């Protein structure tokens with residue numbers, strides 16, 4: 001199996017690039033952001049709780065997202081592999097993911113980390129907020145909070161994979177297709 005963690009701050013291009021990578025490599029896309037937004041749209045109690053946190057720009061509890069990933073792994077046992085988009089976002093989530101994959105005799109192949117400046121992230125997210133109306137993209141204060149959450153809780157996850165020699169950093173500024181080519185090259189190198 002090819003199991004890729006696509007990593008980076010909010011607005012780095014994870015969702016954008018995941019769409020292209022799943023087509024190229026025939027992988028199952030697991031985005032915890034998308035899974036949480038589906039729960040919100042469905043009006044479940046999990047979705048209602050998550051919405052309060054997401055609208056403030058803070059992370060939802062580890063146990064919630066780990067549970068969602070666990071059930072998706074179990075539902076896709078025949079997959080050629082997975083792209084984890086926006087997960088893991090804490091060290092506890094990274095450790096849990098290793099445990100879940102090990103229980104299926106699997107492991108992470110590599111982590112690809114998109115590097116983008118805070119100024120560019122804010123510009124992209126405000127633009128998307130204006131176009132899509134996504135509440136956590138509409139307000140600059142919330143965007144700054146999401147970037148702070150990333151710096152304090154999520155950025156250390158890159159070190160976790162670096163210790164396992166699975167981390168590749170990619171410049172996430174520039175043409176989407178050019179960044180996609182660099183991601184594909186990095187995936188070919190880690191297969």
Ligand code: B4P
Nearest residue numbers: 010011012013014015016032033054058059060086124128
């Ligand atoms: P996510 O849905 O994961 O949101 P995100 O990180 O902001 O989006 P992403 O990074 O995928 O956006 P993209 O770059 O594709 O999370 C939302 C919230 O859910 C979190 O704040 C948190 O509360 C919660 N959550 C999710 N997962 C969690 C977890 N594991 N644990 C706890 N809480 C969790 O796109 C951004 C924009 O940039 C787009 O408009 C795109 O068109 C544009 N863009 C992309 N590439 C570009 C490029 N090269 N040049 C110019 N623009 C580009």
